Amino acid sequence: MKIAFKINGKSITKEVRPSLLLIDLIRDVLKLKGTKPGCLEGECGACTVIIDGYAINSCLYLAINVNGKEITTIEGLSGTKSPLHKTQEKMIEHGGVQCGFCTSGMIMTTKAFSDKCIAEGITPTRDEVKKSLEGNLCRCTGYVKIIDAAEAVYEN
Amino acid sequence: MMKKELKVIGKSTKKLDGKARVSGQAVYGHDIELPNMLHGSILRTKYPCAEIISIDTSKAEVFEGVECVITANDIDVNNISYKRDHPILKKGTVNCNRDEIAAVAARNKEIADKAIQLIEVKYKVKDGIYDPFEALKDDAPRVNEFGKGAEKFGNKNIAESFHYEHGDLEGQKAKSKVIIKKSYELPRVTHACMATSNITADFNQLDGRLTLWSSTQVPFLYQRDIAHALKMAPSLIRVIQPIIGGGFGSKLDMHPFEPICALLSIKSGKPVQILFSREEEFILSPTRQPMVIELTTGADENGKFTFREVEIIKDNGAYTSWGATTPFVMMQTYSSLYQVPACKFDSHAIYTNNPFAGSFRGYGNPQATFSIETNIDLMAEELGMDKGEIRLINANYKGEITGQGLIYKTCGAIPALETVIRKSGFDQIVNEPKTGRYLRGIGLGSMLHVGGGAKIYRSDGCGTILKLDDYGYLTIVTGSNEIGQGSETVLAMIAIEELGIPMDKIKVINTDTDVKPWDVGVHASRTSFVAGNSLLGAIKLLKEKLNSKASELLDIETENWDYMDGKMYFGEFEINLDKVAREIHFGPPHELCTVSYFYEPPSSFQDKEYKGDVSGNYAFASQAIEVEVDTVTGNINVLSVHVSQDVGRVLNPIGLQGQMEGGVATGAGYALTEEMIYEKGMLKNPSFHGYKLLTTTDMPPVHFYPIETYDEAGPYGSKGAGEAPLIPTAAAIANAVSNALGVRFYSLPITAEKVLKALSEKKNELKLERVYFKMSVET
Missing domain, CATH: 3.30.365.10 (Aldehyde oxidase/xanthine dehydrogenase, molybdopterin binding domain)
Known part of the structure; x- marks a missing residue:
């Protein structure tokens, strides 16, 4: 099937099998390796990307469903010219990264949630920030510093 | 020891490679793609305890896209594991649900996984023994044919025993007012690293060298273990560690899938990669001891x-x-x-x-x-x-x-x-x-x-090589490994502290056994301690070179130079660090600012x-x-x-x-x-x-x-x-x-x-107590 979509600001048209998962389109076809395969069953959140403003597990999403949509992956947050996005800066500053395998997913979830909160003029409570990250597993950090980083995104 | 005032040590410092890890640029094992690379898949036993009657790989071998299939009959290898009681591929019997029977390398993962399903194995299923107390009984079958329990520990199913004692046990029992005896049962739990196990192997048939991109925590022990398994010379094996997505001890042992991947590469003549699914990771990675x-x-x-x-x-x-x-x-x-x-x-x-x-x-x-x-x-x-x-x-x-x-x-x-x-x-x-x-x-x-x-292994040491280049940038080549715990950041901090070189002029190289000096590996909470001491030893040698050249250049007699902001200071004298390095290189004695040091901790063997x-x-x-x-x-x-x-x-x-x-x-x-x-x-x-x-x-x-x-x-x-x-x-x-x-x-x-x-039992006990109390009052 032919699909047309935007990824990290760039328009792309691709011929794909109907069974192709979005994570495989991103990693194997488009070679964007920053999106991580943690479980391929929607439990760990490592493969989180943003589609039209919503954080989704790319392992549970068929590639054909991105037709006409806009995807942002971790690579879309910083580039050769632009510096790191605030969510990324805060993650480093607060020590939220150890092995880093969950980090892309944590950042994409935080980005989607904070974009929504900021658009609505809301500063979420710490519990709300925690809740937003509940679908992302991490085995290294114990989450505290990741939550700290996600909260710090709202600082001016 | 007195507390020495320090500039960088003790102050929160951002992770050295933090930017690579938050931007998706860090390359993990899952991200490696080599030209002509094949994908491997492993057939595991259907039953935890069985005899293998036959293995028929003929259908898999002719399946479109399959490049090679291996079973125990195709390979000449040694047993692996701490006790060398573990065959890489099994024949004769299978002993647990992880057991590897055959492996396939194919053009892609999908083909490899399908081909595995085409391998026909006939089993004679046995009951198996799943309770260690049952396994200790005289009439229990022997689980591992390579185990030496009967000779060494008086029971065929004992794999390892330890006995320790100190003091006068009976005398101390007599002194005790209270003695508590309890039995505890601990579960089997797993590391659940966020990155599943992975390996990429590339055997070069022209020079007989094997390169492994592996998530091992102990690359030099691993090199030796792979060499033993494959009957190769260790130095022909190059272990490169990509970014490792979690270790926690799970990567201390070399596991069968690693030499299997190497064997697939040896047989196919192409690079081969094996990635575990999450289900495989749960079933196959080692666990904490129950x-x-x-x-x-x-x-x-x-x-x-x-x-x-x-x-x-x-x-x-x-x-x-x-x-x-x-x-x-x-x-x-x-x-x-x-x-x-x-x-x-x-x-x-x-x-x-x-x-x-x-x-x-x-x-x-x-x-x-x-x-x-x-x-x-x-x-x-x-x-x-x-x-x-x-x-x-x-x-x-x-x-x-x-x-x-x-x-x-x-x-x-x-x-x-x-x-x-x-x-x-x-x-x-x-x-x-x-x-x-x-x-x-x-x-x-x-x-x-x-x-x-x-000090369990023959050496508990770590080597460091330092290179200060003509421009004042420092490369730390350390034997130690970063598995996310932040040790390379600590090493960079030590270099900043001692040599006054800013963080952005420091590189840490720690991923390649062909380049880095020996280290026993990441375990026992040892890395900052051992690699830190090793680095300090190397810095001392580097400073001796720099001090003597700086003193010579400025024509003063001192060995007490301070290092700060890319410069060396002594009283009113100062000189740029990079200038001193260049003078050592381009002027007499025409040497490079390179030193190496090996640190062995002052601990002793038991x-x-x-x-x-x-x-x-x-x-x-x-x-x-x-x-x-x-x-x-x-x-x-x-x-x-x-x-x-x-x-x-x-x-x-x-x-x-x-x-x-x-x-x-x-x-x-x-x-x-x-x-x-x-x-x-x-x-x-x-x-x-x-x-x-x-x-x-x-x-x-x-x-x-x-x-x-x-x-x-x-x-x-x-x-x-x-x-x-x-x-x-x-x-x-x-x-x-x-x-x-x-x-x-x-x-x-x-x-x-x-x-x-427990709460309901407690309630029942209280009820019973009340009944007894009532009965005793009534009688």
Whole structure:
């Protein structure tokens, strides 16, 4: 099937099998390796990307469903010219990264949630920030510093 | 040791490669793609215990896209594992649900997975033996044909045994006012690294060299192990570590899939990659040792500990990994965590048809600590003593040489205990009345762990090569590995501190055995300690070169140069560091600013009785944990965790705090939610849905109070810190739950189901007591 979509600001048209998962389109076809395969069953959140403003597990999403949509992956947050996005800066500053395998997913979830909160003029409570990250597993950090980083995104 | 004022050490420093890890640029094993690369898949046994009657690979071999198929009959290899009791591919018999029977390399993963299904294996299924106590019986079948239990330990199914003792056990028993004997059962849990296991192998048939992109934690031991397995010269094997997505001890052993991948590459002549699915990861990666601990402990009328007697039966599984040596650590905890005049320790690892256990952060210590700290609470209750007090009067102190011969040149055990007792409000919470639906409780747990490496292997050392280039940039080539714990950041901090070179001019190279000097690997909380000392040794050599050249250039006589902001200073004299490096290179003596150094810790090997000062220093810690138990649902909510740890000296506060929080999270999972459920050798919950890791909403705040004892063996006085925060967490949580409910738990995890069952039994007991009371009043 032919699909047309935007990824990290760039328009792309691709011929794909109907069974192709979005994570495989991103990693194997488009070679964007920053999106991580943690479980391929929607439990760990490592493969989180943003589609039209919503954080989704790319392992549970068929590639054909991105037709006409806009995807942002971790690579879309910083580039050769632009510096790191605030969510990324805060993650480093607060020590939220150890092995880093969950980090892309944590950042994409935080980005989607904070974009929504900021658009609505809301500063979420710490519990709300925690809740937003509940679908992302991490085995290294114990989450505290990741939550700290996600909260710090709202600082001016 | 006096506290020296430092500029960078002790100040929170961002992770050296943080930008690569937050931007998706870091290359993990899953991200590697080589030209012409094939994908491998492994056929595993359908049954945990069976005879293999036949293996027919003919259909797989002709399947479109398959490049090669291997079985045990196609390969000439040695057994692997710590006891060399593990065939890489199995023939004859299979002994556990992980057993590898055949492997395929194909054009892509999908084809490889399909081809595996086309291999026909005929089995004669056997009953198998899944309980280590059953395996010890005379009429039990022999599980592992390579096991040497009959000759060495008097039972065919014993894989490994340890016996340790010190002091006059019977004399101390006689002195005891209280003796507590309890049996503890510890579950099988897994590392659940966020990145699944992976390997990429590339064998070059022209020069006979093998390159492995591997997530091993111990690249030089791994190189040797792969070489032994494949009957190759170790130096022909190059191990490159991509970014590693979690280790926690799981990558201490070399596992069959790694030489299998190499064999597929050797046979196909192309690079081959094997990536585990999450289900495979649950089934196939090693686990923490499940075990039954029978612990008897005593104390005199003043609460002073008298003796400990320990009998441990560990489920070794079908093969023997490094994990069988966890008693090295466990016996230290029994003999030396507190002052104990007499201790007797026996541990046996028993072959069963369960999956084999490996090493896991804490290395036997969480299990030992859970049993000890529960027994201490029970003794305190029996003696009517305060639970903090009984620990304090028995805690170890600076200057002690323990019964096992550990020498505590520094010891923060008492300050750590006092700190968590005070900061957590322990005295108040422990004694408050427990009423209502939600019951609050608090518990204590303390721990001892090696802090300066562990001299188990022939060398516990680490090498460093330094290169200061013509432009003043420093490359640190270290033998040690970064697995996310932040050791390379600490190394860069040390270089900044000593040489005044800014962070952006420092590179750390640590991923390639063809380049880096030898190191024994990431384990035993040793990396900052051993690699830090090695780096300091190398810096001293580099400074000797720079000092003498700078003095010569400025025509002054001194060796006391200060290094700051890329310059060298002596009084009113100053010179740029890069200029000195260039003068050494381009002027006489025409040398490069390159030095190398190897550091071997001052620890000693234990003797045959396991006595000796095995580590450069020792870490001590206590945790006080507050919980709230819902008596209706049985749910346990961890409210707060207070951690105090003797870290010698804080090197990177933000990194250290991260180790504390991460360790506590895994420890809390061990206490409350994590358990691999096996039925007759088969795993019933191989997914994150069935195996519960804590999530953001479960995680309590972690209050951390470092104790700085400035131990002279460690870099700037520091001690190893990585494993410690996990070790006493389950013990403290179990004691807290018991404080809340007035019921004891002797097995982990303490699930809601267990809580409700215990509460209902308690209720029934109370009812019975009332009946008896009524009867006795009436009669």
